[in-house]
Amino acid sequence: MRIDGLQYANWSEKIFRQLREGGVDAVHVTIAYHETFRETVLNFEKWNRWFEQFPDLIMKGQWASDINKARETGRTAIFFGFQNPSPMEDDIGLIEILHTLGARFMQLTYNNQSLLASGCYESEDTGITRMGRQVIKEMNRVGLVIDMSHSADRSTIQAADLSGRPIAVTHANPFDWAPALRNKKNDVIRAVTENGGMFGFSIYPHHLKNKSDCTLQEFCEMIARCADRFGIEHLGIGSDLCQDQPDTIVEWMRVGRWTKDIDYGEGSADKPGFPDMPAWFRDNRDFGNLENGLRGVGMSDAEVTAVLGGNWHRFYAANFIPQV
Amino acid sequence: MRIDGLQYANWSEKIFRQLREGGVDAVHVTIAYHETFRETVLNFEKWNRWFEQFPDLIMKGQWASDINKARETGRTAIFFGFQNPSPMEDDIGLIEILHTLGARFMQLTYNNQSLLASGCYESEDTGITRMGRQVIKEMNRVGLVIDMSHSADRSTIQAADLSGRPIAVTHANPFDWAPALRNKKNDVIRAVTENGGMFGFSIYPHHLKNKSDCTLQEFCEMIARCADRFGIEHLGIGSDLCQDQPDTIVEWMRVGRWTKDIDYGEGSADKPGFPDMPAWFRDNRDFGNLENGLRGVGMSDAEVTAVLGGNWHRFYAANFIPQV
Structure with missing residues (x-):
């Protein structure tokens, strides 16, 4: 069983x-960074075309049982998520609509302040806003998982505590291993995992110790330490693989339409593009290396x-179905 | 088993x-006349709220099996449809999206020419357009039923012939019984029913002989004659009940945003509003009269x-599921 978070x-x-x-049975794919509702629907449409065109390779994933169905038929189940709440705009009714269309994860923020919470790049962390509290309840009700990968610490801890169902940090690493703004301090990881949530380890070089030069052994030793510290049942992979993307895409991820200035995010003026993946994880065929x-x-x-x-499978099974 | 088409x-x-x-196990409800995609989504959202608020009375209907579930739990299954293709805009990918959200019927036209076909009030009948042919194939593929209630004769006959799956006229009556523009000539009804399609009888007074004064016996005798002529297995009820609507709504139905002038549709300047329903069908409690x-x-x-x-149930069971 191999699932990429x-x-x-x-x-x-x-x-x-x-x-x-690579024997990947399921993968959670991002279909929105800054997209409006209608633009996100276009991305669902694009995937519908791929499901129609490549029925022997992929299938739409809605429930954990779809992973089993994919395994039995030699396919990969594709689960959808958003790195930003932009697809729901300011309309709480869109949460159920997006879940019906297949969304299973939604980040409450992407780096910046959102209507719901604070992003990890803001200097002030509001915690969960008035609307954010309503949205968490509705996400819990319909079975849309709260993902705090790009959120600020206080917002993340509050989300874990306010949420009636476990939440996720789908892709990040411990801050004390690699002190990136996107990585998570131990009290944040603890708040997520103590509430039954999942922490997915990122292989995106900006989240790794020594970036692209990080060794497989260093990465796996870090996971083993986290297992001792937080409990192995809460840990998975969220590779953050951005394979074959042109550098214009990392600019879109960082800048969207929210600024006219350039923002380098985790990069810098002299290294503005996508970093090279480590040699032991170039693409999905490298799951054997992990x-x-x-x-x-x-x-x-x-x-x-x-x-x-296995841990993602159990988490999917418990958290994608509507609350009874 | 009682289903209103x-x-x-x-x-x-x-x-x-x-x-x-009234013991109504299922009803196909219109959620769009002239709405764009986003406006239609707001109407899905409104129904989601009602399903949440009245879980003991109604439930969302997606498949024929939901009618059985509704019967077993003493509820009414609500199925969704559009009287106009406006919700899909000019985007064929929205057909599958709308089906995923729960749409099960879509009219190719509402009185006027659309991107897909001609409406029954146009003086020229183009038949099915280039885009219309593509849309019919896609509706067939995903399980969205083609409804030609407000379409012109040639367009309707072509749709019945081009469609790989049975189509419906959800609400109309025979033209030779009540010569309204909206009622259907025998060759139109024959094209629909010969291809396995369904014809739902309307109780909207403008479609009745003697309008609001039509008697129950006259209505039922007309149905019995249609059973002899077209086969009883193709016939159902599509009451077109517009209960408790203000007259501003019939104006919206007729005028939408396509004209600045007033259009009286089946009414007239001296009778612009909703007509009175016949005494034997005031609301859903009157199914016993039928x-x-x-x-x-x-x-x-x-x-x-x-x-x-029973006929609608069989039709729903065969035509709402995606084509294999």
Whole structure:
């Protein structure tokens, strides 16, 4: 069982085939960064076309049972999520609509302040706003998982506490291992995992110790330490693989339409583009390297399976269905 | 089994309770006349709120099996449809999106020419347009039923012939019984029913012989004649009940945003508003009258059940699921 908790690739038949070669049973894919509702619907439409065109490689994922169906038929189940609440605009009724269309994760913020909470790049952290509290209740009701990967610390801890269902940080690493603004302090990871939530480890170089030079062993040792600290059942992979994207896309991710200035996010003026992925995780065919790496730091078969997919599967099964 | 093939009421708890009193197991409700995609989504949202507020009276209907679920739990299953293709705008990808949200019927035209076909009030009938042919294929694929209630004759016959799956005229009557522009000539009804389609009888007074004064017996005798002529298995009710709507709504139905002039549609300058329903069908509690009326013209139990719901149930079961 292999599940990737987040990717934003420039999808193509080539990548769908690589998902199969890598034995990836399910992947949560980002379909909105700054998109409005209507623009997000266009992205759902684009995926509907791919499901129609490549029925032997991929299928739409709505429930954990779809992962089993995908495994049985040799396909990858595609689950949808947003890195920003922009698709719901200011309309709480859109939460159920988007869930009906297949959305399963929504970040409450993407780096900046949103209507709902504060992003990890803001100097002030409001915590969860008035609307944010209503949105958390509605997301809980319909089964849309709260993702705080790009949110500020106080907002994240509040979200974990306010939410009636477990939340997720789909893609980040511990701040004390790699002190990026996007990585999470221990009290943040603890708030998420203590409430039953999931923490997905990112392989995006800006989140890694020594960036693109981070070794597989360093990465896997960090995971093993987190397992000791937070409980292995709360850990998964959220590779943040942005395969085959042109650098214009990382600019869109960072800048959207919210500024006329350039914003380098985790990059810098001299390194504005996508960083190189580490040599041990170039694309979806490299999931075997992760498996070997985790074994190399002493994890058992059961532990490796849990981190590479079992934990996400259990989380999907519990949190995508509407609340009864 | 009682299924109404079309209503456009001003929905309220009162009407939901009347549906239960009338033993209505399912109803196809109109949620768009001239609405854009986003406006239609707002109407889906409004219904989501009602499903949340009145879970003991109504439930969302997506598949024929939901009618059985509604019967077993003493509720009415609500199925959604559009009287106009405006919700799909000019974007063929929205057809699957709208089906995912729950749409099960879409008229290719509402009185006027559309991007897809000609309406029954146009002087020229183009038949199915280039885009219309593509849309019919896509509606067939996803399981969105083509409804030609407000379409012109040639367009309707072409739609019945081009469609790979049965189509519907959800609400109209035979032109030779009541010569309204909205009623259907025999060759139109034959094209629909010969291809496995359904014809729902309207109780909207402008479609009745003698309008509001039409008697129950006259209405039921007309149905019995249609059963002899077209086959009883193709017939159902599509009452077109517009209960509790203010007259501003019939103006919206007719005028939308397509003209600055007034258009009286089936009404006239001296009778611009909604006509009075006949005394034997004031609201959903009067389905028993229909049952008695059909028995009164000599129909057997099985025939009455077929017309009042069984035929729609079979049609829903066959035509709402995606094509394999």
